[in-house]
Amino acid sequence: MTVNEKLIDFIKQSPSSFHAVETIARRLEAEGYISLPECTAWTILPGGKYFVTRNQSSVIAFSVPTAAPRGFMMCASHSDSPTFKIKEHPESESAGMYVKLNTERYGGMLCSTWLDRPLSVAGRVVVKSEGKIQSRTVCVDRDLLLIPNVAIHMMRGANDNMSYNANVDMFPLMGSTAVKGSFKKIIAEAAGVAAEDIIASDLYLYSRTAATVWGAENEFISSPRLDDLQCAFASLEGFLAADAKDSVPVLAVLDNEEVGSQTKQGAASTFLYDVLMRICSALGMEYLPAISCSFLVSADNAHAAHPNHPEFSDANHRPKMNGGIVIKHNANQRYTTDAVSQAIFASICEAADVPVQYFANRSDMAGGSTLGNIANTQVSLNTVDIGLAQLAMHSSYETAGAKDTEHLITALTRFYSSSLNVLADGEYAIE
Numbered sequence: 001m002t003v004n005e006k007l008i009d010f011i012k013q014s015p016s017s018f019h020a021v022e023t024i025a026r027r028l029e030a031e032g033y034i035s036l037p038e039c040t041a042w043t044i045l046p047g048g049k050y051f052v053t054r055n056q057s058s059v060i061a062f063s064v065p066t067a068a069p070r071g072f073m074m075c076a077s078h079s080d081s082p083t084f085k086i087k088e089h090p091e092s093e094s095a096g097m098y099v100k101l102n103t104e105r106y107g108g109m110l111c112s113t114w115l116d117r118p119l120s121v122a123g124r125v126v127v128k129s130e131g132k133i134q135s136r137t138v139c140v141d142r143d144l145l146l147i148p149n150v151a152i153h154m155m156r157g158a159n160d161n162m163s164y165n166a167n168v169d170m171f172p173l174m175g176s177t178a179v180k181g182s183f184k185k186i187i188a189e190a191a192g193v194a195a196e197d198i199i200a201s202d203l204y205l206y207s208r209t210a211a212t213v214w215g216a217e218n219e220f221i222s223s224p225r226l227d228d229l230q231c232a233f234a235s236l237e238g239f240l241a242a243d244a245k246d247s248v249p250v251l252a253v254l255d256n257e258e259v260g261s262q263t264k265q266g267a268a269s270t271f272l273y274d275v276l277m278r279i280c281s282a283l284g285m286e287y288l289p290a291i292s293c294s295f296l297v298s299a300d301n302a303h304a305a306h307p308n309h310p311e312f313s314d315a316n317h318r319p320k321m322n323g324g325i326v327i328k329h330n331a332n333q334r335y336t337t338d339a340v341s342q343a344i345f346a347s348i349c350e351a352a353d354v355p356v357q358y359f360a361n362r363s364d365m366a367g368g369s370t371l372g373n374i375a376n377t378q379v380s381l382n383t384v385d386i387g388l389a390q391l392a393m394h395s396s397y398e399t400a401g402a403k404d405t406e407h408l409i410t411a412l413t414r415f416y417s418s419s420l421n422v423l424a425d426g427e428y429a430i431e
């Protein structure tokens, strides 16, 4: 399989953040990683490989070198994407002939891109089973829903400054009134449980549109959820391919970036801190010196220059798809990159023979945010914000460069194989 085929397969297996974490956990287990439940004491041994999940939607994996480690080489990305969450009582009748589902927005999507395409439902259900309460992933693996546009004849202004009301325009159609009451049964059947055993659920829409590699020279890849599963996939591959000697490589894929990260499993939580503290105490490492000799890569996709609107990019900082890793700058530190973290990460990319390019917003545009600076409020250390250049961020179908996944895997393999020796504040050696 080519790298892009593997990426497409990874995304297909990951229609929700729960599935992304399950897909990563399965891969880690196949590579000999041991699951550490947060509710037990941990035994961590030199040479061991481990992972921890929280809320089934965030995961942190690490491997321990055989020699005493100096610090942590970490990469964080996110498992969630903008979508619509299905409410507790979702079914409602419309026009005396339809059953549609009541949803609310999760994150900041481009609404128009969710219209007129096959959709379905994925997430988790919590079931009562043999006296226990048990969470299980569920994915309805068929075309189940669609949000229809209004015909141009009925809405003449549809091509001019259209606005979308999430409580009116974005509800998906499920069937005729004959199917009233069947949503829960469809979910139960897909989960392999009895409908009456489902106590609660976290269910989201996902796009069924298949990914494709396209363009005159097959230079582009389009798919749902490239932000941020492209970085999650590439960091997993780089993490698994690395040969770490002096530092602990840490892979973090965290939920809820799209809604600000302030959840028990998001980048604003203590999840990363908790795992690092437990590693330190198990290995007899001192936390604070270890953190000062550590580095975090915050990996979340970046905006490529748009073919029809290049003016939206800063004239001197226009990332190019297939142009390699984008190092992101923001004076107000919504991106964590500074001169030191840029120098360290760009040196690693250079050593790995991977091209880098630079992004900054136009000075009159606020731009987006990500998880690096939020993670720094819990674990503070040198951090760089990077991503792969893509078009149509937060569309239900995004486009990126077909060669860039490989660029990121190569760079992160090198990164995870390295360690940071801090000689003084402001003086570093990459070893």
Ligand code: CO
Residues within 6 Å of the ligand: 078, 227, 228, 257, 300, 301
């Ligand atoms: Co993102």
